Amino acid sequence: MLRDWSGGNREALEGLLPLVYEELHRQAANFLHRERAGHTLQTTALIHETYLKLVDQRDVNWQSRTHFFAIAASLMRRILVDYARSKKREKRGGGAIRLTLNEEAMNVAARERSVDLMALDEALTRLEKLDEQQSRIVELRYFSGLTLDETADALSISRTTVATDWAMAKAWLHRELTR
Amino acid sequence: MTNGSWDNAKRIFADAIKVAPAKRLAYIDVACSGDLETRREVESLLNSFENAGSFMEQPAAHEVADFIGQNKILEAGRSFGHYEIVRQIGAGGMGEVYLAKDTKLERSVAIKVLNEKFAAHESNLSRFIQEAKAASALNHPNILVIHEIGTAENSNYIVSEFIEGETLRDNLEKSPSKLSEVLNISIQIANALCAAHHARIVHRDIKPENVMIRPDGFVKILDFGLAKLVEQKAVGFEASTVKHNQTAQGVILGTINYMSPEQAKGEKVDERTDIFSFGVVLYEMIAGRTPFAGDSMSETFANLINSEPPPLTRFSSDTPDELQRIVVKTLRKKRDERYQTMKNLLTDLKNLRENLAFDERLEKSRPLDEKSNPKLFRGTTGETNNRTEAANNNFTAQFKQRKPLVALFSVVLLFAIVGLGFYLYNSQKPVSVANQKKSVAVLPLVNIGNDPKIDYLSDGLTESVINNLSRISSLRVMSRNSAFRFKNDQTDTKNIAAKLGVETLVTGDIKQLDDRIVINVRLINAEDDSQIWGNQYVKSSADLIAAQNEIAQAVATNLRGKLTDSEQRELAKHPTENPEAYQLYQRGRFHVFKLTPQEIQTGISNFQQAIAIDPNYALAYAGLADAYRSLAVGSEMSPTEFMPKSKTAALRAVELDENLSDGHTTLGSTLFWGDWNWSEAENQYKRALELNPDDINAHLLYAHLLSNLGRHDEALVKARRARELDPLFPFAGALEGQILNHAGLTDEALERLNKTFELAPNFWFPHLFASSVYIEKGMFAEAVAEARKAKELAPAQTVSLAFEGYALAKSGKRNEAQALLNELLKLSTTRFVPPNHLAMIYNGLGKTEKSLEWLETAFEQRDPKVVFLKVEPKWNNLRNEQRFIELMRRMNFD
Numbered sequence A: 001m002l003r004d005w006s007g008g009n010r011e012a013l014e015g016l017l018p019l020v021y022e023e024l025h026r027q028a029a030n031f032l033h034r035e036r037a038g039h040t041l042q043t044t045a046l047i048h049e050t051y052l053k054l055v056d057q058r059d060v061n062w063q064s065r066t067h068f069f070a071i072a073a074s075l076m077r078r079i080l081v082d083y084a085r086s087k088k089r090e091k092r093g094g095g096a097i098r099l100t101l102n103e104e105a106m107n108v109a110a111r112e113r114s115v116d117l118m119a120l121d122e123a124l125t126r127l128e129k130l131d132e133q134q135s136r137i138v139e140l141r142y143f144s145g146l147t148l149d150e151t152a153d154a155l156s157i158s159r160t161t162v163a164t165d166w167a168m169a170k171a172w173l174h175r176e177l178t179r
Numbered sequence B: 001m002t003n004g005s006w007d008n009a010k011r012i013f014a015d016a017i018k019v020a021p022a023k024r025l026a027y028i029d030v031a032c033s034g035d036l037e038t039r040r041e042v043e044s045l046l047n048s049f050e051n052a053g054s055f056m057e058q059p060a061a062h063e064v065a066d067f068i069g070q071n072k073i074l075e076a077g078r079s080f081g082h083y084e085i086v087r088q089i090g091a092g093g094m095g096e097v098y099l100a101k102d103t104k105l106e107r108s109v110a111i112k113v114l115n116e117k118f119a120a121h122e123s124n125l126s127r128f129i130q131e132a133k134a135a136s137a138l139n140h141p142n143i144l145v146i147h148e149i150g151t152a153e154n155s156n157y158i159v160s161e162f163i164e165g166e167t168l169r170d171n172l173e174k175s176p177s178k179l180s181e182v183l184n185i186s187i188q189i190a191n192a193l194c195a196a197h198h199a200r201i202v203h204r205d206i207k208p209e210n211v212m213i214r215p216d217g218f219v220k221i222l223d224f225g226l227a228k229l230v231e232q233k234a235v236g237f238e239a240s241t242v243k244h245n246q247t248a249q250g251v252i253l254g255t256i257n258y259m260s261p262e263q264a265k266g267e268k269v270d271e272r273t274d275i276f277s278f279g280v281v282l283y284e285m286i287a288g289r290t291p292f293a294g295d296s297m298s299e300t301f302a303n304l305i306n307s308e309p310p311p312l313t314r315f316s317s318d319t320p321d322e323l324q325r326i327v328v329k330t331l332r333k334k335r336d337e338r339y340q341t342m343k344n345l346l347t348d349l350k351n352l353r354e355n356l357a358f359d360e361r362l363e364k365s366r367p368l369d370e371k372s373n374p375k376l377f378r379g380t381t382g383e384t385n386n387r388t389e390a391a392n393n394n395f396t397a398q399f400k401q402r403k404p405l406v407a408l409f410s411v412v413l414l415f416a417i418v419g420l421g422f423y424l425y426n427s428q429k430p431v432s433v434a435n436q437k438k439s440v441a442v443l444p445l446v447n448i449g450n451d452p453k454i455d456y457l458s459d460g461l462t463e464s465v466i467n468n469l470s471r472i473s474s475l476r477v478m479s480r481n482s483a484f485r486f487k488n489d490q491t492d493t494k495n496i497a498a499k500l501g502v503e504t505l506v507t508g509d510i511k512q513l514d515d516r517i518v519i520n521v522r523l524i525n526a527e528d529d530s531q532i533w534g535n536q537y538v539k540s541s542a543d544l545i546a547a548q549n550e551i552a553q554a555v556a557t558n559l560r561g562k563l564t565d566s567e568q569r570e571l572a573k574h575p576t577e578n579p580e581a582y583q584l585y586q587r588g589r590f591h592v593f594k595l596t597p598q599e600i601q602t603g604i605s606n607f608q609q610a611i612a613i614d615p616n617y618a619l620a621y622a623g624l625a626d627a628y629r630s631l632a633v634g635s636e637m638s639p640t641e642f643m644p645k646s647k648t649a650a651l652r653a654v655e656l657d658e659n660l661s662d663g664h665t666t667l668g669s670t671l672f673w674g675d676w677n678w679s680e681a682e683n684q685y686k687r688a689l690e691l692n693p694d695d696i697n698a699h700l701l702y703a704h705l706l707s708n709l710g711r712h713d714e715a716l717v718k719a720r721r722a723r724e725l726d727p728l729f730p731f732a733g734a735l736e737g738q739i740l741n742h743a744g745l746t747d748e749a750l751e752r753l754n755k756t757f758e759l760a761p762n763f764w765f766p767h768l769f770a771s772s773v774y775i776e777k778g779m780f781a782e783a784v785a786e787a788r789k790a791k792e793l794a795p796a797q798t799v800s801l802a803f804e805g806y807a808l809a810k811s812g813k814r815n816e817a818q819a820l821l822n823e824l825l826k827l828s829t830t831r832f833v834p835p836n837h838l839a840m841i842y843n844g845l846g847k848t849e850k851s852l853e854w855l856e857t858a859f860e861q862r863d864p865k866v867v868f869l870k871v872e873p874k875w876n877n878l879r880n881e882q883r884f885i886e887l888m889r890r891m892n893f894d
Helices: A007-015 A017-037 A043-054 A065-092 A103-111 A117-130 A132-143 A148-155 A159-178 B003-016 B021-032 B036-051 B061-069 B122-136 B168-174 B179-198 B239-248 B271-287 B297-306 B321-330 B342-365 B374-378 B389-427 B452-470 B480-486 B493-500 B541-560 B565-572 B579-592 B597-613 B618-633 B639-656 B661-675 B678-691 B696-708 B712-725 B730-742 B746-759 B764-776 B780-793 B799-810 B814-827 B835-844 B848-860 B864-868 B873-878 B882-890
Strands: B083-091 B095-102 B107-114 B146-152 B155-161 B211-213 B219-221 B438-442 B475-477 B504-513 B516-525 B530-540
Touching: A065 A117, A065 A132, A065 A148, A065 B061, A117 A132, A117 A159, A132 A148, A132 A159, A148 A159, A159 B003, A159 B036, B003 B021, B003 B036, B021 B036, B083 B107, B122 B146, B168 B211, B168 B271, B179 B211, B179 B219, B179 B271, B179 B342, B179 B530, B271 B321, B271 B342, B321 B342, B438 B452, B438 B480, B438 B493, B438 B541, B452 B475, B452 B480, B452 B504, B452 B516, B452 B541, B452 B579, B475 B541, B480 B493, B493 B504, B504 B541, B516 B541, B530 B541, B541 B565, B541 B579, B579 B597, B579 B618, B597 B618, B618 B639, B618 B661, B639 B661, B661 B678, B661 B696, B661 B864, B678 B696, B696 B712, B696 B730, B712 B730, B730 B746, B730 B764, B746 B764, B764 B780, B764 B799, B764 B873, B780 B799, B799 B814, B799 B835, B814 B835, B835 B848, B835 B864, B835 B873, B848 B864, B848 B873, B848 B882
Parallel strands: B438 B475, B438 B504
Antiparallel strands: B083 B095, B095 B107, B107 B155, B146 B155, B211 B219, B504 B516, B516 B530
């Protein structure tokens, strides 16, 4: 059901991509600068904002808030995995224009135990076949940065369900990725 | 794994993790009750769960933050089109912004390069282009100037002026602003939005990030990326842009904190959305936070729709009631209840600023014992908690009540001026300027569609308005020459006004819309950049004369108050009643000012057509006289052919209208260059200056005449007067340099010429004259270099070759001098080469006889360049020669 988005909705969301990119970039840049202060990357805000931008939109008939969040979160997943792919490609080759990486940014990346987003994406596609709700929760929690409560709210399910599903999905994905 | 067993595993896993880790295995043994497959799965998952550590604890975005947040950098020194990258100054998801150098125009610019990744999206690209177009359609000092939009190396980019400074966001983060600063910034933003709305453009994304503040306090609005035309009818935009806007309607763009309720709801927006966003920014400047900010985006949205913002006094207790009232009125949720126009809002803000300044002055000038109880005198109630609607409405009443008090204080103030006058005098300009002439510069109307068909009109109308206004003797009107220096960059009006030494500026734009010409004009008070008057004229081309008069009339009235009857008559006069002739005249001027022989010829034919339509068009005859003389003097074409034509036209101009100063000026100049009739030329210049004492051309040409007659002191007085009238006119500086040189003041001459280089680096005259000064100083290498520079800048003339050849000869490079001479001699078989120039090189080579011979030829061929015979120091070695003395006599010198 959730995957069943009509062409119009998709188009409307894609129309907002420049803004999503813009906002993501801004937040990422902010994040890199303020990392020491324990700042995190607030993709949540981005999702909310995107939502606000889409509500009441005339051409698009959003079936529900749940429906929107599902689409927005899968969009975030796509964007971030695309970024990971480009990042990898650029590390290998590099474009015509020289890339300058912020040193601070490199440190941030090195300090954290990194997750291979592309591998995770593939695993998540497999998980989706087993448990669609869990994969949805991963998209909302992990890719979109929603809190447990927000995720519960977005999916209209209980907080406890989200918590246990999230724990299991993480365990499942972790196992897939460490195999 | 089947669905059933997955669900089973899920249930058991969920319960297991609630159990203490040590007891989990025991628990699942029981829970799975012999289902080995499920048990294995749950155990494996629990194992993974316990070892996951920080796995996925941080949002996915962290994994790529370094990549998303990084910027592609164009290296410094790299060229991009004709721009050279200096450094990156900003970045966003859409692209990067660089400081760059425009190598053609030698100025700093900002280049925004759109990321290739995002340009692939068609909507991104059109948004990018739209930003440029919307902003470039606006010509306002508080709006970022777009220079160019283009493509290079497969990247799309916009080039704009480079603004040094910080964003309002940076400014807000530093420290709370003073009230005066808040008003100063907000009035400038309001000014910009007024102009945008006037052009029917809504910004739609007003927020502190889009406001730049320069170190000098000047404010610029950026990012018309979301700007939208209110009406399709607006000119200068392609149909596709308008279409794009229509499809984008309903999509909510912008940042929620600064959105109007209608915008956040995705409804159709108009100018009043900017008024709301402006109100949010104003609120934030005072309160340090936005009025509807919530902990989450949804909360902000809810506040925006449902809640009233806390009163400003909660954050800043000394917020004036009137300011609170203004802010509340901008932030009304229903747009019909808000300020309906930016203009009204602007007026209120300005009044507030004035009243506060008045209060401040009053405070300063009041005797000390009164200062001890300021509240009483300020007329405020001291009631600060104005939460309710009723209280809000009271603000108006309170403010109105202040008026009698203000009147009373005028008396106090008067007393204070008498008693404590110096208080005021220290901080304020002298109050009475009644005896002073009001000064104004009319800047060239900007042809905003860049429509070449009306290029001549933008210049021509401007010139006509200048001419009209010049007839009002109580106004000091900056001449065309100086005003036109700012044809391409009118952003910084304050600076322009300072450079020109005027108090007010007229700026505007012009565009063609079908068969109509749309002209927007504004009269700006340069001191605070406020608009004194503004209007839009939509005219058919037949009505342009009327438009010109209306503009001049409005400007004059706004500057002078009511005009006298004779002033009215002077203003209403125009050189022709025929619109077609008028347009032809404008075209003629446009072409002649381009100064190449071909353009001048085109101009001549325009003037002739104008005259054919209106045979009594004196100004067209004056233009014709100028054009012919320009061919003979500047373009070095046959003087015997063109000087008589110039004289005929000039005489006719004076005959048709004896009161036209242009006619006398051009006649004087023709008598000078062509007839060598010094005394009659002088009479004409005197008459021109009598008719128009501020006619800079008359001053300069008169100075030239006086200098050539050896009346150096008088010449310098006139030249300096010209420079005063027109501090930026490079010709004035160049000519003064030449006059100083001919007066033997070489150091002063160089100093003046160096300043002129700064004014106009690509103007050849100062280089030519500098070459001559260096010759006098014996610095021949420098003389050669300057002469070559002049030649490079103005390849058609040969006078620089004469100076170069003379300098080469004097420095011992006789072969090179001879080669130049040969070149000129060869050239003289195909075109007119002023014999004066040949004589000069011969003289440098020491060939006295040849030199005198060529000077005599110059005289016989009516070479205009022999007018320097008396003062040109390069002839000094010949002055005792009988033939030279005879020449001087025949030239009417002495």
